[in-house]
Amino acid sequence: MRRWFAKSLKRKLSLLILFAVVLPLLSMGTVSYKIATSVTEDKAKQAGMNTLKQMTDKLDFVIQDVENMSIFLIGQKDIQTYLDNKEGDVNSYSQIVGTLWNLSYSKKYIANITITPTNGNPVLFTTTVTNSGLQPLLVQYESVYKSATKWWSPLYELQTSDGAKKVISLVRPIRDVSTYKTLGTLTVSLDQAEIGSYLTDAGWESSGFVMLRDQYDRIISGGDTRWLAQKVTEVFPNLGKLVETSGVLNVQWKEQPHTVLYNQIPRLGWTLIGFIPTEIYQKQNGYVLTVTAITIVIALLLAMGLVLYFLQWVTKPLTKLTKYLKDLNPEETIPTYEVKSVDEVGLLVHSYNKLSERISRLKDQVQLNEAMKKEADILALQAQINPHFLYNTLSSIHWIALMNKDRQIADMVGALSDFLRFSLNKGEEFCTVQQEISHAQNYAYIQAIRFPEQFDIEFFIAPAMIQSTMLKLLLQPLIENSLIHGIQKKKAKGHIYVHGELRDNQMKFVVEDTGIGMEEAKLRDIQAQLTLANHQLGLRNEAVKDAKIVVTSYGLINVHRRLLLHYGLGSGLVVDSTPGVGTTITFTIPLEKGELAL
The missing domain is CATH 3.30.450.20 (PAS domain)
Known part of the structure; x- marks a missing residue:
């Protein structure tokens, strides 16, 4: 859950704002509920006390009337x-x-x-x-x-x-x-029944009752008729002594909480005692709680809706920009994002667009510089390296490895020696199919030692074309492309298949891998680069006359250009790929018989 929130600014802002809204709402609701319940209870107690005072006044009037009448009579x-x-x-x-x-x-x-x-x-x-x-x-x-x-x-x-x-x-x-x-x-x-009617007709709570206690703590009237003449402390042992002239108590009676209000008649020392079950407040409090809860829930829903809408409105450009950056392929052109606002987010997106344009220009320049540098380095290396000295040194290393019984190093050095011998063969451009295959196998063997258990490679070449002549250094760049961009990006072990077959006086070569394949956009980009190479060599159609495409696959483009230069338009590379399945690269060249000794 923590990682889920950490991966999204929108989720973190949503949680933060919701907390900022929910906590005050809940606090306000809690305080409002407590205030409402307190006011409800106070009003009920005040109303009960007023009722007791009205009863007190009526009973005091009766007592005073009786005493005045007695004075008259005596x-x-x-x-x-x-x-x-x-x-x-x-x-x-x-x-x-x-x-x-x-x-x-x-x-x-x-x-x-x-x-x-x-x-x-x-x-x-x-x-x-x-x-x-x-x-x-x-x-x-x-x-x-x-x-x-x-x-x-x-x-x-x-x-x-x-x-x-x-x-x-x-x-x-x-x-x-x-x-x-x-x-x-x-x-x-005085008739007790008539006195009792004063108590029952006063409008006391229907679920409660009022009783009249005399100066001897005996019940004169009210409550259950069985309590009459009994002491209050016997019927209500939890009540205790009522020392004040009036007041409020909370007692347990019949295992239920009750609020007790009492008011004394000073003339005689009689006391009116009223009992109100606490559940009366609880029912009213329950209504208040329900209203408060409904209000808070409605407020929360409105707040959540507004918060989510606001966050969606604010973070939508950032989310889209993040998706662009997340799915960005360094080998592809960096896309731009349309700016629709002038606030801080809009300025950020505008800065991103300027940065992406700058990166694209710098990337093109770096790639061009690197290509030129590599070309210069190769030319310098070819000019400076003494092939015989290099071959003799590698041969010495090869024999030392054999003497030390390190077969793998010996084989790797031998493969490297053959690889370099073929690459630096006095500038010759053509070789036999057998020599091209051997060169590709040496490269695959070296890479297999560097990346063990990562790929397998198999060659299927028609025997009839083994001694045929072809432009050299065509297969190795294609195998390298499959290995780097297809196999090494795949978690599982991959396979590379090299096919060679004869078709109508033509040799068709296929390099097929089981790598990650290419997305449709990248495949279209590479095909456009191949088409652009046709255009640059004067062999393209008018539909791509003004195309501006950034070259991202120099190995493939280089092989494609060499094929076009030596064999014409029909011999260029054909690239096909399926995401998650693999990539297939095909080219066809004329059949030429001959032997070259290198």
């Missing part, structure tokens, strides 16, 4: 008289009961009002009480009850003529306004 003249008079007055009894009934009738939350005289007179009821659980509570909380001017009881059951009800009662003593003598007890009972 100071009411008729009640004072009735409680102070030891002889009960039926008219006064009926009048007081009517007053109590009128007060309680308009207030649904009042379940009963009871006045209990200490002088033995009949107890006053708004509703006849058949059984009450208040007396055991008075005994249980006697110290608290007697030391206070008013006392709110825990939840208990009150049975009246209207049925059984669970109530909370305000109990306070009735004293003589003059002597402060205790005349009786006033009990105002």
Whole structure:
């Protein structure tokens, strides 16, 4: 993967830009999600706390109303008289009961009002009480009850003529306004069911609940009816103590996280406690997460599309230029690339075109200079080398190698000696076919020692043409061309086949190899060079009159020119090649009989 990215500027830029776009988008999405979830949770908690405060205000109003009504009753003249008079007055009894009934009738939350005289007179009821659980509570909380001017009881059951009800009662003593003598007890009972309706009708979360806790940590109302009168710490052991007047807690209940909001009623020390399952936030957070994810994905897709389009637009000229340079054959003309922009990339391509033109001119000049230099060197070598001294020296090396039993060196030196003897044979231009074949075999033998196991060569020459005369040094350059440009560029072992046959008083020679072959463009280029050679010798047709072709295959062109000069147009080289298969070079010359002693 690392190498795959390293090989392409486009991939590296794509990865870099995508990282530069993706990371900020993901960071922004993460921060937005966290902010949204935090705001959602805060709003839910704030809404819950506002609901609790509304319930608190309503319950505080009820409590204050009951306490104000109790103050009115304990100071009411008729009640004072009735409680102070030891002889009960039926008219006064009926009048007081009517007053109590009128007060309680308009207030649904009042379940009963009871006045209990200490002088033995009949107890006053708004509703006849058949059984009450208040007396055991008075005994249980006697110290608290007697030391206070008013006392709110825990939840208990009150049975009246209207049925059984669970109530909370305000109990306070009735004293003589003059002597402060205790005349009786006033009990105002609140209907727990009516108090519970305040909690359920307040619009709390449907999956949560609100409960009312009294000053003794017992549940007065709300939640499951089985919890009534139980201690909060028994039902919710993880809740702990609520020391503040209001606040927010996170607790586990029934193996699920809950948010707990609480607000205290200062007048009594009662506390409203609301439970909200955390999954409510999670559902809302899930919606926020979905919207955020979809937004980020859409943004990423748009960003990726724009990035890829931008990179394609910027790097397309560079990619094409890279392909040109990658597939460039040093032996071929360097192509130019069309410039379509004037930015930095356009300037780079323009510089490449100028450089390619300059390289082509320098290449032509170097090749021409090298050809001229080689020609001069050969002429100088032929003029300076004493053939007899060279042959005698090689012969000495040959005998020394034989004496040292190094057969391969001896054979190689012998082949080189024969090769040079043939090449420097006093300027003679013609030889027999047998001598040309021997010269080619000596060259192949030397190259086989230099490049072992790289190629095999076979000669198939018709016996009838062995002593025929031909222009010398024709086959060796063709074999060299097959070896260098075909076989050595191939990983596997290659083969070279040299054929010679007679056809209608003509000798046809074929040099065939199994090398890499030539691409169609290169083959056309070589064929054009051969045609240009015809033109230069005055033997071409008018279609190539003004052709300008850079010569890249000097060995082949040289052989082609020599054939044309000595044998005419019909004897030139014919080149055919298939990529991956090999190359075949053919020429035909007239049959000439004769022997040459060299």
